[in-house]
Amino acid sequence: MKVLVTVKRVIDYNVKVRVKSDNTDVDLANVKMALNPFCEIAVEEAVRLKEAGTADEVVVVSIGPKACQEQIRTALALGADRGIQIETEEAPESLGVAKLLAKVIEEEQPGLVIMGKQAIDSDNNQTGQMLAALTDMPQGTFASEVKIDGDNVNVTREVDGGLQTVALNMPAIVTTDLRLNEPRYASLPNIMKAKRKPLDVKSPADLGVELKAHTKLLKVTPPAERQAGIKVASVDELVEKLKNEAKVI
Amino acid sequence: MVRESMEFDVVIVGAGPSGLSAACRLMQQANETEQELTVCVVEKGSEIGAHILSGAVIETRALDELFPDWKGMGAPLNTPVTEDQIFMLRNEEASIKVSNILVPKTMHNHGNYIVSLGNLCRWLGEQAEQLGVEIFPGFAAAEVLYNDDGSVKGIATGDMGISEAGEQKDSYIPGMELHAKYTILSEGCRGHLGKELIENFDLAAEADAQHYGVGIKELWDIAPENHKPGLVLHGSGWPLSDGASGGFFLYHTDDNQVVVGLIVDLNYSNPYTSPFDEFQSMKHHPVLKQYLEGGKRVSYGARAITKGGFNSLPRMTFPGGIVTGCNAGTLNFSKIKGTHTAMKSGTLAAEAIFEALQNGCEGGQELQSFTDKFESSWLYDELFRSRNFGPALHKFGPILGGGFNFIDQNLFCGKIPVTLHDDKEDYEQMLPASECKPIDYLKPDGELSFDKLSSVFLSNTNHEEDQPIHLKLKDETIPLNRNLPQYAEPAQRYCPAGVYEVIEEGQEKRFQINSQNCLHCKTCDIKDPAQNIRWVVPEGMGGPNYPNM
Numbered sequence: 078m079k080v081l082v083t084v085k086r087v088i089d090y091n092v093k094v095r096v097k098s099d100n101t102d103v104d105l106a107n108v109k110m111a112l113n114p115f116c117e118i119a120v121e122e123a124v125r126l127k128e129a130g131t132a133d134e135v136v137v138v139s140i141g142p143k144a145c146q147e148q149i150r151t152a153l154a155l156g157a158d159r160g161i162q163i164e165t166e167e168a169p170e171s172l173g174v175a176k177l178l179a180k181v182i183e184e185e186q187p188g189l190v191i192m193g194k195q196a197i198d199s200d201n202n203q204t205g206q207m208l209a210a211l212t213d214m215p216q217g218t219f220a221s222e223v224k225i226d227g228d229n230v231n232v233t234r235e236v237d238g239g240l241q242t243v244a245l246n247m248p249a250i251v252t253t254d255l256r257l258n259e260p261r262y263a264s265l266p267n268i269m270k271a272k273r274k275p276l277d278v279k280s281p282a283d284l285g286v287e288l289k290a291h292t293k294l295l296k297v298t299p300p301a302e303r304q305a306g307i308k309v310a311s312v313d314e315l316v317e318k319l320k321n322e323a324k325v326i
Numbered sequence: 327m328v329r330e331s332m333e334f335d336v337v338i339v340g341a342g343p344s345g346l347s348a349a350c351r352l353m354q355q356a357n358e359t360e361q362e363l364t365v366c367v368v369e370k371g372s373e374i375g376a377h378i379l380s381g382a383v384i385e386t387r388a389l390d391e392l393f394p395d396w397k398g399m400g401a402p403l404n405t406p407v408t409e410d411q412i413f414m415l416r417n418e419e420a421s422i423k424v425s426n427i428l429v430p431k432t433m434h435n436h437g438n439y440i441v442s443l444g445n446l447c448r449w450l451g452e453q454a455e456q457l458g459v460e461i462f463p464g465f466a467a468a469e470v471l472y473n474d475d476g477s478v479k480g481i482a483t484g485d486m487g488i489s490e491a492g493e494q495k496d497s498y499i500p501g502m503e504l505h506a507k508y509t510i511l512s513e514g515c516r517g518h519l520g521k522e523l524i525e526n527f528d529l530a531a532e533a534d535a536q537h538y539g540v541g542i543k544e545l546w547d548i549a550p551e552n553h554k555p556g557l558v559l560h561g562s563g564w565p566l567s568d569g570a571s572g573g574f575f576l577y578h579t580d581d582n583q584v585v586v587g588l589i590v591d592l593n594y595s596n597p598y599t600s601p602f603d604e605f606q607s608m609k610h611h612p613v614l615k616q617y618l619e620g621g622k623r624v625s626y627g628a629r630a631i632t633k634g635g636f637n638s639l640p641r642m643t644f645p646g647g648i649v650t651g652c653n654a655g656t657l658n659f660s661k662i663k664g665t666h667t668a669m670k671s672g673t674l675a676a677e678a679i680f681e682a683l684q685n686g687c688e689g690g691q692e693l694q695s696f697t698d699k700f701e702s703s704w705l706y707d708e709l710f711r712s713r714n715f716g717p718a719l720h721k722f723g724p725i726l727g728g729g730f731n732f733i734d735q736n737l738f739c740g741k742i743p744v745t746l747h748d749d750k751e752d753y754e755q756m757l758p759a760s761e762c763k764p765i766d767y768l769k770p771d772g773e774l775s776f777d778k779l780s781s782v783f784l785s786n787t788n789h790e791e792d793q794p795i796h797l798k799l800k801d802e803t804i805p806l807n808r809n810l811p812q813y814a815e816p817a818q819r820y821c822p823a824g825v826y827e828v829i830e831e832g833q834e835k836r837f838q839i840n841s842q843n844c845l846h847c848k849t850c851d852i853k854d855p856a857q858n859i860r861w862v863v864p865e866g867m868g869g870p871n872y873p874n875m
């Protein structure tokens with residue numbers, strides 16, 4: 078079985094995001110970028126399926142400018158077999174991404190598609206769902222466990238207040254949640270090997286997709302800054318302050 | 327699991343200006359002569375530049391030699407220095423602007439550029455990769471490997487996935503051995519492995535004690551009307567007092583940004599001195615405030631500098647390798663510039679090593695040819711001329727020492743026929759707390775000055791939480807039993823990241839190490855009066871993630 082994994086280049090989760098002074102967007106100049114953590118979990122799951130003998134090939138695809146090849150290489154270093162970059166200068170919207178991925182699925186015919194449930198930059202949480210609709214494939218979102226069972230995949234989903242297990246006919250789409258697995262570290266020899274693994278570059282035109290913008294980013298503002306706290310010496314002082322200064326009790 | 331190994335011709339530790347220049351120069355020579363050469367660079371930061379913190383006004387001399395067409399190639403040197411100003415801050419309000427004629431020549435910056443050294447390193451890294459260098463960010467060199475004959479065989483990267491208790495987690499992977507014919511240690515100031523090699527091979531036997539400073543720096547977005555691209559301010563004085571010395575800088579870069587920082591010499595004697603708080607207070611001085619007011623702080627960080635210069639420079643070669651850049655101590659303190667010198671020492675190392683390999687050398691030798699090249703280079707000449715600068719300031723103080731430096735640099739071009747020495751280690755200078763006055767520092771106002779925690783937040787520093795603490799105490803009892811009564815445990819104040827805390831719980835006192843906050847500045851390794859703290863590399867990727875520093 079072939080597994081297709083999608084990966085996105087996003088701002089590293091350690092970086093404190095800063096809004097540009099003209100409020101047009103967040104500042105990405107020379108900021109550390111990384112593989113979206115949920116996508117990393119997706120890669121790990123696919124590689125584990127391969128190690129278990131369930132999958133025989135893991136293909137990673139990323140959509141973005143040339144720099145996103147770095148994240149494809151990271152996925153290859155973690156154990157994926159080959160990469161596809163769909164070159165776009167601008168960051169397409171979720172629907173555009175889903176349309177491009179639908180074409181990749183048509184070409185690659187994977188048995189299973191594993192995606193992150195969302196990217197930590199825009200937090201949209203919709204590409205997997207849109208892709209399922211476009212391809213008419215069943216979906217198991219927010220997966221905390223994935224088990225292949227013959228022609229089915231059983232996905233345990235993290236839903237409000239509990240877990241839900243669904244059985245999907247394959248080919249199917251799975252989106253990962255945080256608890257699905259703990260991704261491994263890439264080793265030095267694997268990073269070197271990854272540089273030599275095949276990586277195809279395609280354009281949206283090659284796939285016959287025209288990207289359209291349906292939304293416009295008007296403004297980005299940082300959250301209000303928290304006021305510095307103060308230390309109180311006693312419970313009495315605290316009560317006094319809550320009563321008279323904050324006027325909350 | 328046993329460690330695997332890989333073989334290279336040259337392994338370089340640290341992707342700073344020195345290591346990257348060495349890497350580029352090695353591959354340039356290999357490509358020119360169509361020789362096969364394998365060069366790898368390991369860097370502990372999560373990416374190249376993530377751990378680089380500098381001023382920086384740089385001289386391009388070494389870059390001109392390495393990439394004559396750096397302009398055409400798009401190197402990020404965008405802001406030429408347009409004006410130099412020097413101030414003596416007298417007190418919190420007053421200052422004296424030092425006339426240009428009275429400034430030692432070495433402090434003039436005409437022809438230099440204001441850069442983000444982190445970004446310059448990112449660019450050098452791209453060049454190196456294009457030339458064929460293997461660069462591995464996120465891998466820290468944790469250990470030196472030796473051959474049976476005692477020569478250096480390479481390094482080993484640290485294990486990943488060890489818990490705080492020292493047990494292997496699920497994610498455990500053992501480190502890798504990287505073997506090389508020659509190893510270059512370019513870890514910057516107070517390199518963890520460089521320090522070991524300097525000790526093991528007794529490289530500093532004939533050198534004076536090394537001297538250090540800690541530089542604390544911030545990046546600010548400022549109001550466009552206050553921005554003067556290319557303006558460079560330097561100065562000294564207030565609020566430093568009570569035997570503490572140092573100098574500030576404020577550079578106007580592009581995009582309505584300035585960098586502002588203070589370098590505090592680590593030979594200060596009052597254990598109550600807090601370089602961090604000195605810096606925060608200093609920003610309130612009108613000379614600096616006029617630019618910062620109404621602006622917003624974007625980033626924060628700290629890094630030690632090696633400033634002993636020529637007299638403190640150890641032998642740089644050992645069997646199997648070379649120590650370069652600030653790891654050895656090539657910074658020119660009379661200019662407060664270490665970038666061009668670090669780069670030059672790296673390219674000289676690359677040339678000596680390449681020559682040896684071309685002559686069929688199997689590695690492991692001590693390369694006298696490096697020392698010869700070094701001694702006949704402009705680098706040696708430059709460091710020699712500046713040899714008295716630091717010692718004069720230490721010996722005679724800023725006024726008389728400054729006068730000496732003026733005469734030495736301007737009238738004798740640094741060749742005054744005496745050499746001053748300053749042979750006391752910085753950590754030995756600390757006086758008992760009982761002989762010193764506690765310093766009452768300004769409370770941060772949240773506009774110009776800030777507390778340590780909100781500062782560290784802006785350095786984007788992070789370490790995987792469940793890992794062994796990378797700040798090793800040789801004797802766990804010293805902080806509370808010796809340093810606290812004698813010196814009021816100065817680690818609480820010299821660490822610019824608030825890593826060390828003495829916590830009182832009722833009658834009990836506890837020494838706490840918040841290692842996740844560490845900025846890898848190395849001050850604790852340098853200044854602990856008991857020399858009890860050893861900084862070792864944490865798991866790769868850990869540490870700050872500086873953008874544009």
Ligand SMILES: Cc1cc2nc3c(=O)[nH]c(=O)nc-3n(C[C@H](O)[C@H](O)[C@H](O)COP(=O)(O)OP(=O)(O)OC[C@H]3O[C@@H](n4cnc5c(N)ncnc54)[C@H](O)[C@@H]3O)c2cc1C
Pocket residue numbers: 339340341342343344345368369370371375377378379380381382383384385443465466467468512513514515517518519541542543587589628629630631650651652653657662663664665666668863
């Ligand atoms: C506040 C401040 C202001 C300065 N201003 C100027 C200025 O205006 N002009 C100027 O020319 N110079 C300036 N300098 C000095 C200049 O930054 C240094 O001289 C220069 O960076 C030294 O280069 P280097 O390559 O030797 O070391 P570094 O730049 O320190 O680079 C060392 C690299 O090695 C990595 N490393 C270290 N140990 C390991 C390990 N064990 N394993 C893997 N990786 C490792 C580090 O993460 C780092 O990336 C300033 C320094 C400071 C702190």
Ligand code: SF4
Pocket residue numbers: 797820821822823824825843844845846847848849850851861
């Ligand atoms: S713990 Fe040491 S190296 Fe880390 S920030 Fe503090 S003084 Fe610097």
